Amino acid sequence: xxxxxxxxxxxxxxxxxxxxxxxxxxxxxxxxxxxxxxxxxxxxxxxxxxxxxxxxxxxxxxxxxxxxxxxxxxxxxxxxxxxxxxxxxxxxxxxxxxxxxxxxxxxxxxxxxxxxxxxxxxxxxxxxxxxxxxxxxxxxxxxxxxxxxxxxxxxxxxxxxxxxxxxxxxxxxxxxxxxxxxxxxxxxxxxxxxxxxxxxxxxxxxxxxxxxxxxxxxxxxxxxxxxxxxxxxxxxxxxxxxxxxxxxxxxxxxxxxxxxxxxxxxxxxxxxxxxx
Numbered sequence: 001x002x003x004x005x006x007x008x009x010x011x012x013x014x015x016x017x018x019x020x021x022x023x024x025x026x027x028x029x030x031x032x033x034x035x036x037x038x039x040x041x042x043x044x045x046x047x048x049x050x051x052x053x054x055x056x057x058x059x060x061x062x063x064x065x066x067x068x069x070x071x072x073x074x075x076x077x078x079x080x081x082x083x084x085x086x087x088x089x090x091x092x093x094x095x096x097x098x099x100x101x102x103x104x105x106x107x108x109x110x111x112x113x114x115x116x117x118x119x120x121x122x123x124x125x126x127x128x129x130x131x132x133x134x135x136x137x138x139x140x141x142x143x144x145x146x147x148x149x150x151x152x153x154x155x156x157x158x159x160x161x162x163x164x165x166x167x168x169x170x171x172x173x174x175x176x177x178x179x180x181x182x183x184x185x186x187x188x189x190x191x192x193x194x195x196x197x198x199x200x201x202x203x204x205x206x207x208x209x210x211x212x213x214x215x216x217x218x219x220x221x222x223x224x225x226x227x228x229x230x231x232x233x234x235x236x237x238x239x240x241x242x243x244x245x246x247x248x249x250x251x252x253x254x255x256x257x258x259x260x261x262x263x264x265x266x267x268x269x270x271x272x273x274x275x276x
Contacts, residue, residue, distance in 0.1 A: 027055055028091065037089040047091040049099055056080065056103065061251075077193065080105060086124045097127050101237050102254050106134045106196055108189065113140040113147045113163070121147070122154060132235050135159055136196040137189055142166055162189055204244045207232045 028047055030039035040046045060078060082088075082096050086109070090099040107128055111121035121138065128135050138155075139162045140147055148161045155161065162185045168178055179186075208227035217225070232244040240254045 025059070027059065028052070035089055036083050036091045037093040040091040045091075049090070049092050049094050052091065052099070053102055056100075077190075077197075079108075085120075086127050097131055097133075101131050101133070102240065102242065104132065104134075104235055104237075104242055104252065106136050106193065106200070108193070109135050109138045111138045111140040111147070111151065111161075113143040113145060115143075115145065117143075117145075117147050118150050121151060125155075125159070132237060134196065134200070137162060137192050139164060139185075139189065160188075160192060201250065204232055204234065204250075205246070207244075 028036075028045075030036065030043050030045055032039040032042060034042070080100075082100065083090070084096070086097045087095050090096050092099075109121070109125055109128065111117060111124070117140065121140065125135060125138065137160050138151065140151070142163050142165055148163050151161050164185055165178060165181050168175065208230035211227075211230050212222045212225060228246075234242040234244050234252050236242070236257070239257050241257055242252050243255045244250070244252050
């Protein structure tokens, strides 16, 4: 069932106006309770990597416009939930940690509080870090094994680890008591996500001003380079740069790396790899 299009919106009344409180949307789904690559193949609902990435980007942009979010305001945020573990295949078979890498979202890793969860959580964390993700927090469910202790010992102070109370298994439970009990964890997680976002934006916006003091641009009069013309590269993955743009809104877009000049063409293959 490709393009399922499930959509749910809850609204609240604020100062005489109706405002969206929560919008949930499923971009893709399939009938079979299988790994996405198997379900997509069996049901004829394949989705290419570039198609999925563009759909997510377009939906996020549309959501910002619909909600009237202005530059510099933090009235809300969006959470993109993936299917399965970080190395689970997507609909095309590409590992999800590779599939979503062009977007370079900050990540909240949902770890495992059960037996064997320490190893699985650390492996997932390392997989994300090796690919250049910013993991801002790890969240696990309490199963009475205190998995958070060795996790915090391994991570030191690099990433906070949050522990949620056990989720009730009774299907008739509306989870309201559980949410009340978890309120402090979710509030702390929200604060950390917003703090990480603001710090990242601060660094990106400072880069054009700092670039002239840090870099040497060949054949360039540095005093004649306005900060607004400096290309800010957030990261590189494969043959693409993630480039930070500031126009009517702040966003990161993909640009193909086609700048192999004499600075990289001259050496042999071994030195080219090193220079990259």
